[in-house]
Amino acid sequence: MVRIPHRAVVFVGDGRKALFLRNEGDEKFPSLKTDRVFEHENPSTHSQGSDRPGRVSKASHSSQRSAVETTDWHELEESRFAKQVAAAAERLIRSEQSTRLIVVAPPRTLAELRSAFHDDVKRRIIGELDKELTKHPVGEIEKHLQG
Known part of the structure; x- marks a missing residue:
């Protein structure tokens, strides 16, 4: 179970697709909304x-x-592609100083992202989940994160 603070960003990605989802709800009742989508x-x-x-x-x-x-x-x-979305995450993090980040990706992509993320992004990561969820609708992603 991952606790998602209000306004935190949940990054869900693999080698072809990346979603930046923002929690418009709170930790108890998250409501993820699509912020950005990258497809390659x-x-x-x-x-x-x-x-x-x-x-x-x-x-x-x-x-x-x-x-x-x-x-x-x-x-x-x-x-x-992992490097491109890591740069997009950095731009997002730098534009909002208080943003916290949760990263969800398959193990190999997660490793690529860890090496590609800037230190500023790494400091904002509050959780990681090694799962492939890019093909799931946002509602199912919420369920996977809640346990």
Whole structure:
């Protein structure tokens, strides 16, 4: 159970979508309202990359060659998106000096956000929840946060 103070922001995100929800209610009876929504098109890696994996020779006179791991374009885009929404969170936090923040994201995205958040944002975080809730309606997100 997460207590959401009045006017606190609940960030719900993953690698493709981020919601900034504001509690217009109080801690006992939260009422989350959508403040901002960010969506990012991120097709699968095979849709983004067309090249075969590269090859590297071990030595100039050797016939030994090995494959180079393919680039995971999908993962790179998720990381880039996490940085973009972390910057948006920073702008929001800086515009309202008393804003407290609750972060809800799947474990990998949560780790990306932790490293991308500015120290000012990190100081305002009062709770974290490692769940994937971006596909849920706001009412269900409230229920998940309340326990």
